[in-house]
Amino acid sequence: MTTGTPTAPLIEMREIRKAYPGVLALDDVSLDFYPGEVHALLGENGAGKSTMIKILTGALRRDAGAVLLAGKPTDFASTAAAQAMGISPVYQEVNLIPAMSVLKNLTLEKAPTRWGMVSWRGARAMAEAKLARLGLTLDIDKPVGSYSLAIQQLVAIARALDDTTRMLVLDEPTASLDASEVAALFDILRDLRARGIAIVFITHFLNQVYEISDRITVLRNGQRVGTGLVGEISRQDLITMMIGRELSEVEAVARVRDTAGGAPVMTAGGVGRKRTLAPFDLTLRAGEAVGLAGLLGSGRTELAKLLFGAIRRDSGTLTLGGTDIRATSPRHSLAHGVAFCPEDRKTEGLVGELTIRENIVLSMQAKQGWLRRVRYRDQLRIADDMIRALGIATPDGEKQVSQLSGGNQQKVVLARALASSPKVLILDEPTRGIDVGAHADILTLIRKLCDRGLALLVASSELDEIVATSDRVAVLRDRAMIGELVGAGITRDTIIGMIAGDDGG
Amino acid sequence: MMVADVLRPRGAGLPRLRDTRAVWPVLALIAILVFDWVMVPNFFQIRVVEGRLFGNVIDILYRATPTALVSLGMALVIGTKGIDLSVGSTIAIVGAVISWRIHAGDPHIVILFEALAVAVVCGIWNGSLVAGLGIQPIIATLILMVSGRGIGLLINLLYGGTDPSFDSPLLQGLSTGHLWLIPTRLVVGAVLFVALWLVIRRTALGLFIEAVGGNAAAADLAGVNARRIIFVAYVLCGLLAGCAGVILTADTHTSDPVSVAMYIELDAILAVVIGGASLGGGRIYLGLTVIGALVIQALTTSILISGLRPEYNLIVKSVVVMIVLLLQSRNVRHHVTMLFQGRRR
Numbered sequence: 001m002t003t004g005t006p007t008a009p010l011i012e013m014r015e016i017r018k019a020y021p022g023v024l025a026l027d028d029v030s031l032d033f034y035p036g037e038v039h040a041l042l043g044e045n046g047a048g049k050s051t052m053i054k055i056l057t058g059a060l061r062r063d064a065g066a067v068l069l070a071g072k073p074t075d076f077a078s079t080a081a082a083q084a085m086g087i088s089p090v091y092q093e094v095n096l097i098p099a100m101s102v103l104k105n106l107t108l109e110k111a112p113t114r115w116g117m118v119s120w121r122g123a124r125a126m127a128e129a130k131l132a133r134l135g136l137t138l139d140i141d142k143p144v145g146s147y148s149l150a151i152q153q154l155v156a157i158a159r160a161l162d163d164t165t166r167m168l169v170l171d172e173p174t175a176s177l178d179a180s181e182v183a184a185l186f187d188i189l190r191d192l193r194a195r196g197i198a199i200v201f202i203t204h205f206l207n208q209v210y211e212i213s214d215r216i217t218v219l220r221n222g223q224r225v226g227t228g229l230v231g232e233i234s235r236q237d238l239i240t241m242m243i244g245r246e247l248s249e250v251e252a253v254a255r256v257r258d259t260a261g262g263a264p265v266m267t268a269g270g271v272g273r274k275r276t277l278a279p280f281d282l283t284l285r286a287g288e289a290v291g292l293a294g295l296l297g298s299g300r301t302e303l304a305k306l307l308f309g310a311i312r313r314d315s316g317t318l319t320l321g322g323t324d325i326r327a328t329s330p331r332h333s334l335a336h337g338v339a340f341c342p343e344d345r346k347t348e349g350l351v352g353e354l355t356i357r358e359n360i361v362l363s364m365q366a367k368q369g370w371l372r373r374v375r376y377r378d379q380l381r382i383a384d385d386m387i388r389a390l391g392i393a394t395p396d397g398e399k400q401v402s403q404l405s406g407g408n409q410q411k412v413v414l415a416r417a418l419a420s421s422p423k424v425l426i427l428d429e430p431t432r433g434i435d436v437g438a439h440a441d442i443l444t445l446i447r448k449l450c451d452r453g454l455a456l457l458v459a460s461s462e463l464d465e466i467v468a469t470s471d472r473v474a475v476l477r478d479r480a481m482i483g484e485l486v487g488a489g490i491t492r493d494t495i496i497g498m499i500a501g502d503d504g505g
Numbered sequence: 506m507m508v509a510d511v512l513r514p515r516g517a518g519l520p521r522l523r524d525t526r527a528v529w530p531v532l533a534l535i536a537i538l539v540f541d542w543v544m545v546p547n548f549f550q551i552r553v554v555e556g557r558l559f560g561n562v563i564d565i566l567y568r569a570t571p572t573a574l575v576s577l578g579m580a581l582v583i584g585t586k587g588i589d590l591s592v593g594s595t596i597a598i599v600g601a602v603i604s605w606r607i608h609a610g611d612p613h614i615v616i617l618f619e620a621l622a623v624a625v626v627c628g629i630w631n632g633s634l635v636a637g638l639g640i641q642p643i644i645a646t647l648i649l650m651v652s653g654r655g656i657g658l659l660i661n662l663l664y665g666g667t668d669p670s671f672d673s674p675l676l677q678g679l680s681t682g683h684l685w686l687i688p689t690r691l692v693v694g695a696v697l698f699v700a701l702w703l704v705i706r707r708t709a710l711g712l713f714i715e716a717v718g719g720n721a722a723a724a725d726l727a728g729v730n731a732r733r734i735i736f737v738a739y740v741l742c743g744l745l746a747g748c749a750g751v752i753l754t755a756d757t758h759t760s761d762p763v764s765v766a767m768y769i770e771l772d773a774i775l776a777v778v779i780g781g782a783s784l785g786g787g788r789i790y791l792g793l794t795v796i797g798a799l800v801i802q803a804l805t806t807s808i809l810i811s812g813l814r815p816e817y818n819l820i821v822k823s824v825v826v827m828i829v830l831l832l833q834s835r836n837v838r839h840h841v842t843m844l845f846q847g848r849r850r
Contacts, residue, residue, distance in 0.1 A: 310726055334728035348726055351719035353787035354712075362716055366728030370709040416727060 008071065010035045010167060010198045011056065011087075016065035018051050025051040027222040028065070033167065038189060038199045040209045040230075042242055043219035049202050050405075052219065053169050056200070057089040058082035086166030090156050090173060098145030103127045105144050106159050130158040134188050150177045154185070167198040174208055178295050178461070186212050204439075206235060218242055242437070262286030265455040266338065266424045268307060271316030277302045278480035279315050284424055284455040289446060291470030292459035293495050298476040300459040301343055304428045307457065308340040309333045321423070334367050339422035341413045343429040343459075345406075349413040352402030356394060357383035359401045359412050363420040386415035391441055407438030414442070424455045431465060443469055463492050475499060530779050530796045533829045537803045538562075544811050557683035561806065563691075569802035570694040571749035573795050575769055576776035577701055578742030580794040583777050584711075585738045586718040586786025587635060587642035592746040593769045594653020595627040597762035599750030601660035603676065604669040604760035613675040620754075621747045627653070628743020632736035650770070657762025670759035680755035690752050697748060701741075702791055711789055714738055718786025772801055779829055800829065 009032040018026040026048045033039050041049050054060035056067070058076030067074055069085060076082040079089065096105045103124060112122030127140050134154055144152055153173060160168060174182050189199055189212055203209060209216060210230060217227040218241040225241045226233075233241075264283045272279030277299045284290055292300045305311040307318070309328035318325045320336045330340065342348035350359055361379045368374065374382075383397035390411040394404065401412055410430065417425055430446070431439045446469050450456055460466050466473055473485040475498045485494055541548045541561065551560035575592050582589045602623045606616045627649060634645035661669050682689045705711035716724040717731045725731045753766055776797035780790045804825055808818050831837045 308726075330726050331728045331730055340726060342723075342726055347720070348722050351716045351723050351787070353719040354715060358712060358716075362712070362724070362727045362729065365709045365712060366730075368709075370713055373707060373709045373712075420728070 009033055009068075010070060012066075012068040012071075013052070013056065014066040014068065016052065016055055016067075017063045018048075018055060018060065019063055025222050026055075026062075029219065029222070029224045030065075031217060031224070031227070033198045033200060034215075035166070035198050036193055036196045037214045038193055038201055038212050039215045039217065040213035041200060041202045041217055041219065042204070042209065042238070043225075047219040047242075048222045049219055050171065051222075053089065053171060053200060053202065056082075057087055057169055059089070086164045087169065088160035088162075088165050088167070089169040089171070090153075090160045091171050096144045096152055096156055096159075099143055101141050102131075102138055102144055102147075102155055103140040105155060106130050106140070109159075110162075130161065131155075133161055134158050135184070150181045153177060154181070157185070157188075161192075165192075165197060167200065168192060169200040171202045172204070173201070174203060174205060182208065206238065209238075210235070262288065262453065265321060266307070267319045269317045269319075271306055271313050271318055273302075273306060273311060273314045276311060276479065277306060280474075280481035282307075282474060282481070284457055286423075286453045286455050287450050288471045289450050289456040289458060289469050291466035291473040291490075292457060292476065293463065293466050293473050293499065294476030295461075295499060298499075299479040299481075300461075300476055301428050302479070303474075303476065303481070304340065304426050304457065304459050308338060308426050310340065310342075331366065334363060334420055334422075337421070337423035338426065339363065339417035339420050339424070340426045341410075341417050341428060341430060345409050345413050350401050350409055352400070354401060355398050356387070356392065356401050356404070356412055357397035360386050360397070360415045360419050363416045367420050382419055383415075386419060390415055390445065410442070411438065414445070418449075422454065424457070425449065426457045426459075428459045429461065430458060431460070431462065439465075463495055466490075466495065467492055527781070527793060529829060529833045530781065530793050530800060533779070533825075533832075534796055534800050534803060537800065537807055537825075541803075541807045541810060544807070548810075553686060556686070557688065558686045561810070563688065565799065565802050565806050566691055567688050568806070569798045570690045571752050571766070572769060572772050572776065572801065573694060573798035574697060574745050574749040574752075575766075576773040576780075576794045576798045577698065577791060578745035579770070579773040580777045580780065580782060580789050580791060581705070581714060581738040582642070582742045583774070583782055583784060584714045584718045584786055584789040585735045586721070586784075587735065587738065588646065588774065588784070589631060589739060589742050589746075590643065590646040590770050591627065591631060591649035591653055592742065592749075592773060593766045594650050594657075595624050595743055595746040596750035596753060596766040596769065597654045597657035597760075598627060598660070599624050599747050600754035600760040600765050601657035601669070601762055603673075603751065603754050604671050605660050605664050607671040607673055608664045608669075613673050616673070617676065617679075617751065620751050621744060624743045624747020624750060625740055626743075627746070628740035629736075631743065632739035635739060636732040636736040654762045657760065661760055661762065669761070672758065673755065676751060676755035677758070680752045693748070693752070697745070698791070698795065701745070704741075705789065705791060710734075710737070715787055715789060718788075720787075772798070775826060776801055779826065779833075781833060801826075 011033040013029070013031045015028040015030055016026050017028055029048065029052060031052070041052065043049050051060065055062045058079045058081050067076070074085070076085070076087075097108075100108075106127040107123040111118045112126055113119060114122065124140070131138060131140070134157065136154055136158065138147070138151065138155070144155060147155070157170070157173065173185065177185065189201075193199060201213060213230050215227065215229055216233055216238065218225040218238065220242065262285050265286050266284040268280065268282045270279040270281065280303065282290070292303060294300050302311060306313050308330060309332060310330050312328050320338065325332065325336060333340070346352075351362070357379055360383050361374050364382075365374050380397065386392070387394060387397060392404070392408050392411045392415070394408065401409060404412065414427075414430065427446075430442050443465065446456060446458065450471075458466070458469060467490055470490060471487070473490050473495060474481055475483050475485065475495060477499055483498055485498070538548075545561070548561050551558055551563060553559070579589060579592065599620045603616055603620050606619055607613070611619065630649060631646050634640045634648070635642050679689055679693060684692050705714075713724070713729050713734045716727070716729055717734045721731045749766070749769075754760060757765070777794050778784065779797035779800055780793035782788050782790055782794070801822075804822050805818070808821050809815075813821065
């Protein structure tokens, strides 16, 4: 995949330093980006990847160091200045305007004008051209929000690209894409690379790193751990560089499997909702982790939300510890000892304005009712306990939760669910968009929780994660549950087989 | 810059103080009072006349009380990411009800509760529209804002009286009377503030309102009944507007639905914003909201005593308010600081 030894780097970043209050985000990091090369930037959350690319794209000012563009020192005062030099970023969280049409989203920044007015005919042509560059055909008059997250991601990339693009910076572009969409994106990236564009690719999917990258750089704690061509770094080495501990540790954690499930805690009989998910039966037992596998859009999230009552079921019965649950709302579920961690922590998980402490106690407080306030002293204790137990990287619980990195935010969502002392815990994509270290932490935690007798349901798009953590796997396809796998039957291949429909399920 | 400096935990010290939201509204209030003191050297003088306290400072507190009460209710509603434009109309209806029931001959203590009950009904109406039907707050409360003063006039017609004025020792005692040396309404205001603070901060209601205002979907999934919380905020806002309505109506001895508490909703919103809250919801600052109401009243008072022609009143007021709001903006402060640092270098 390598393109030979490129002659001169397009961008050289020299001894970049950036400090935030209390954190040294980048400590004299140097990096080179070559034209016609995909450069993967790896590292745990808080390693400095996002800070590095924000400085690269002009979104942040560096404290010290130099940036050289084609050998000349440059100083991007803003993202607009960087984009004028052909550096186009696509940020981690899709920042499109959902209520606006695809057309307007694509042409908002540089709308073609005619006599000072927006020329909609020109804008239309420009939008079509941008989509054609990625081989996409969409109804450009429909609001962006009506498309799936995956399509939105592609629209964001389409927006960033134009004829003058010399460098494309992609921050976790594949986090919400399924396999075929990733393949389509990679085809596009290969094409761009062949045209001599430098591509910076931040991800935590190691498979994808090996599939698309030419060069890899690993950051850890604001320092560069290493850079090398993709052929020179083995997967084992890479993970070791990233997390600074052996992978076997993570695997050992995941491999201990105690198949003897306890008493049934939650039983769903024929639970479903029209046009959302076909009726299904599922039993969750104490001390057992059930995985939910299926492709994007197969109904994983819907199943999780139906069980939690966040989506109202229109058929079936739900029993919890032997009692029938009639009412369906998150509030009632929590009162009965069911907790839920949603997939999208930004829109459904956290209240960004509130502190870590307030976010953590929110559910237990909701469970107790508004009159019986959890005493401040207890709030502090609970928050501190959770911060320590889950390894949330923060000086204390009084930090605004929106200031945390993705992995730490995910831990706060988890902490909130745990603080409500649930008997059943439903996790929807607990490791989405987080780094290897936090990933391992959370998998370890899942095992620990099971050992303590909690009933777990884990919906995940990562098969390896499901294989590693589950005692039982429920497989979904096309908004219906098509079967279960147990114990030794749980492997990558059997799950893929079921999803593909080989064994009829 | 040393690593040690960078890693020093963010804590005490000037930078922390500068970032604290409390500083700016308090500073603004102090600055206005200092200005007054320069203009009128005996500004802070407080005398005892006819068994009660008199003086400019008392006057500011006295006049600010109704606005402060309305602002506190507004702070709750804004905390849920909402807004209540109907508080002035609620006050008009409360005034009309008081006048009507007095002419009907109810005992005055009963009338007090009738007035507050009507205000609660106004709050329930708003809360039902916003939380129940999901109408956008600005539209939902606009309905009562527009119709409320008309309802007040209709009530005035009810008892067929052409003269809605009245006498009520009890209600006027609450409004313009004094308890020992202190004006009663200050005592009433203080008691209501403490009660509200206890309800908001000693129960979990405050946290729930802030959670719902910050992210309603997340709060719902975390088990908070977002709609009920929003409803309660509007009801409390109505109740507090009702308290202000009793004070204002008793002050004028009459029901005047057309002009009573005109534009009080705007002053209240302003007080909340000066207090550091965002209209985007998610935070409630009760104490700072009161400071905000005092800033507004202190400004009006100082313009009056400064001898400036009253025509300038509104413009000076808006300029000062704008400065306070700009100072609160971290962005603006940052740019101003950069400007000065650049010059020094």
